[in-house]
Amino acid sequence: MAKSKPLHWKEPETENCPQCNGSGEWRGMFGSGPCAMCDGTGLVGEDGEPLPREDLLAMMRRQRDRIAGKLEEARQHYRQLLHTPGVREALAAEYERKQERQRDEDMAHRKRLRGG
CATH class of the missing domain: 1.20.5 (Single alpha-helices involved in coiled-coils or other helix-helix interfaces)
Known part of the structure; x- marks a missing residue:
């Protein structure tokens, strides 16, 4: 029988990667690139291991949706301001x-x- 996924996904507890200090990038004397410890995300789980891709995708989608919501609020506020006399x-x-x-x-x- 296939494993069933939980109905409500819970965002995992994360910490800044100790290798790259949360930047997601290593810097050397002659170059730089994505951090191998955190897969270039800058985040690791509480156990110090990279986060699973499924969790990263869900976290990125949530962040994108939060940002999109804030942008829409700002656009609505701007439209309201344009209707204020003298603006x-x-x-x-x-x-x-x-x-x-x-x-x-x-x-x-x-x-x-x-x-x-």
């Missing part, structure tokens, strides 16, 4: 100021290049 005008004025500053910097740079 669009203030954004347009700031955009114009930035363009003017960039034009001034470009002109000064051209003048220096010409020796003036």
Whole structure:
């Protein structure tokens, strides 16, 4: 009989890899590459062993979903701000100021290049 998977997956306890200090990369004198101890993830289990790929994939999916949710919240907040009176005008004025500053910097740079 095949093993059944638990209905609710629990994220494993993790620690930073002691070999790479959680960076996921080893650095040598003449090169660098993914850490062999943690498979380049920067995380190991409580026992110091690399995490199983199934757990890593589930953790990455959860992190991706959390980030996507935060991005959508930020987009909604931005849309709401655009409907606030005066915000669009203030954004347009700031955009114009930035363009003017960039034009001034470009002109000064051209003048220096010409020796003036």
